[in-house]
Amino acid sequence: MLPPLLDPAISSLVFDSPGALLKLVEQYGSSLNIVWPHILRRNVEALRAVLNRYTARFEIFYGAKVNRSPGLVRAAVEAAVGVDVSSIYEMRDALRAGIEPAMLCATGPAKTRVFHAALIANAALIAVDSVEEFNDLEMIVREIEPDRPTRVLLRYRPAASGTSRFGMGADDLLTCLQRLTRLKEWFSFEGFHFHLGGYGHESRVQAVRELTRFFAAARAMGLDPTILDIGGGLPVQYVDGEVYEAFFGAQCSGDYRNGKVPESFYPYGGPIGACQWLDQFLASPCVDGVSIAGYLNEMRLTLAIEPGRSLADQTAVSVFRITRVKSLAADNVVIFVEGSSFSACETWFASEFLVDPILVSAHAGSEHGEPPVRAYIAGHSCLDEDVITNRLIPFQRRPKAGDLLVYANTAGYQMDMLENEFHRHPVPRRISVTYDAAGGMEVSPDDRMEYRNDFE
Numbered sequence: 001m002l003p004p005l006l007d008p009a010i011s012s013l014v015f016d017s018p019g020a021l022l023k024l025v026e027q028y029g030s031s032l033n034i035v036w037p038h039i040l041r042r043n044v045e046a047l048r049a050v051l052n053r054y055t056a057r058f059e060i061f062y063g064a065k066v067n068r069s070p071g072l073v074r075a076a077v078e079a080a081v082g083v084d085v086s087s088i089y090e091m092r093d094a095l096r097a098g099i100e101p102a103m104l105c106a107t108g109p110a111k112t113r114v115f116h117a118a119l120i121a122n123a124a125l126i127a128v129d130s131v132e133e134f135n136d137l138e139m140i141v142r143e144i145e146p147d148r149p150t151r152v153l154l155r156y157r158p159a160a161s162g163t164s165r166f167g168m169g170a171d172d173l174l175t176c177l178q179r180l181t182r183l184k185e186w187f188s189f190e191g192f193h194f195h196l197g198g199y200g201h202e203s204r205v206q207a208v209r210e211l212t213r214f215f216a217a218a219r220a221m222g223l224d225p226t227i228l229d230i231g232g233g234l235p236v237q238y239v240d241g242e243v244y245e246a247f248f249g250a251q252c253s254g255d256y257r258n259g260k261v262p263e264s265f266y267p268y269g270g271p272i273g274a275c276q277w278l279d280q281f282l283a284s285p286c287v288d289g290v291s292i293a294g295y296l297n298e299m300r301l302t303l304a305i306e307p308g309r310s311l312a313d314q315t316a317v318s319v320f321r322i323t324r325v326k327s328l329a330a331d332n333v334v335i336f337v338e339g340s341s342f343s344a345c346e347t348w349f350a351s352e353f354l355v356d357p358i359l360v361s362a363h364a365g366s367e368h369g370e371p372p373v374r375a376y377i378a379g380h381s382c383l384d385e386d387v388i389t390n391r392l393i394p395f396q397r398r399p400k401a402g403d404l405l406v407y408a409n410t411a412g413y414q415m416d417m418l419e420n421e422f423h424r425h426p427v428p429r430r431i432s433v434t435y436d437a438a439g440g441m442e443v444s445p446d447d448r449m450e451y452r453n454d455f456e
């Protein structure tokens with residue numbers, strides 16, 4: 001069993017007010033995504049507390065790609081953090097949420113001309129991914145002639161990521177630095193950025209060690225880098241670490257409907273969360289006997305981070321209503337839900353969301369006598385691969401049509417990254433929960449604007 005770690009507000013709705021949850025699904029449909037924006041603000045505060053212990057100079061940018069919710073973007077803006085936008089649409093949401101434009105940054109590698117122009121016009125911080133992007137950006141800057149130099153970071157490709165398509169190796173980085181010394185009228189060079197796959201802090205520490213020589217080189221060239229931007233990738237704990245270890249050590253092919261244990265998983269029950277990760281990163285040895293925090297402070301550098309998943313930790317759940325429960329061979333059962341694996345997408349990456357869904361009964365009192373079952377969870381399409389959970393989940397009693405399955409903590413990429421209108425099913429509604437002064441729950445739609453396209 002892999003029960004999710006649950007924020008008290010969510011646990012209160014799911015366990016203490018299942019009737020309210022059933023009503024919400026009746027009103028808004030299934031599947032339903034429920035967002036708690038105040039939890040993002042709390043995640044910001046927790047990271048700030050760690051950063052404050054080490055340095056006064058830091059910037060947090062919410063990686064808005066992690067979830068389409070404008071409510072979460074607004075929560076980030078209200079928490080006075082910046083927003084890392086990867087498209088003009090994410091940028092629009094951040095501007096609508098009232099962000100100070102200079103608090104926008106754009107670290108993604110796929111920026112269009114229109115996006116570049118909008119970033120320049122808003123004095124946003126732009127991470128340049130390649131010499132080619134630099135060429136494009138210079139051309140646009142010269143055309144637009146903005147009234148202030150465009151703020152840029154250079155994205156570094158660490159030695160261990162030699163074959164990655166993201167960032168620049170030493171030669172290209174030095175070429176860009178040389179150009180920046182000649183283009184001070186057009187560009188304000190603010191520092192270096194990287195973002196790495198994986199969730200270890202050690203790879204980030206190594207990348208910073210490598211970057212120290214480029215900070216020195218830039219300053220020797222008369223540039224004034226002030227930002228060290230380490231991207232995102234701070235880990236999230238979805239389930240208890242010990243429970244996860246025990247499950248992980250014991251799982252076998254028989255636990256999966258397709259007889260296959262996936263080759264890789266997100267570390268759902270990793271030993272540390274985002275705050276400890278940041279703490280360990282900042283305390284790690286950098287160069288010349290000083291820690292990363294020591295290096296930042298000595299060099300008077302601002303540490304920038306762009307957490308997506310870890311700021312969205314616990315901020316949303318996805319609720320699926322069960323349509324049918326069907327017996328299969330070998331005593332297994334398949335649960336069909338109204339909703340699809342495109343809204344809980346790990347199986348599409350040949351992996352699995354290793355967090356048990358919570359069963360909420362719509363038939364309180366009438367479940368007695370139902371036998372325990374092991375079931376996998378299938379979506380409502382004709383695709384054999386439309387399976388939300390391949391793992392055979394043990395249920396103490398056989399679920400029934402009308403019951404709900406609640407997948408906790410889906411805000412970090414699972415919820416809406418792949419969602420679509422296959423079979424013409426409308427995309428799931430997203431609603432946002434806030435609380436009035438007396439603690440009463442208030443619900444409002446959180447998906448009003450996203451299909452309006454005002455850039456074409």
Ligand SMILES: Cc1ncc(COP(=O)(O)O)c(C=O)c1O
Nearest residue numbers: 063107195232233306307308309
């Ligand atoms: C450049 C960059 N920064 C930040 C992030 C956010 O990463 P995470 O959600 O793991 O914190 C990503 C994710 O892909 C990224 O590409």
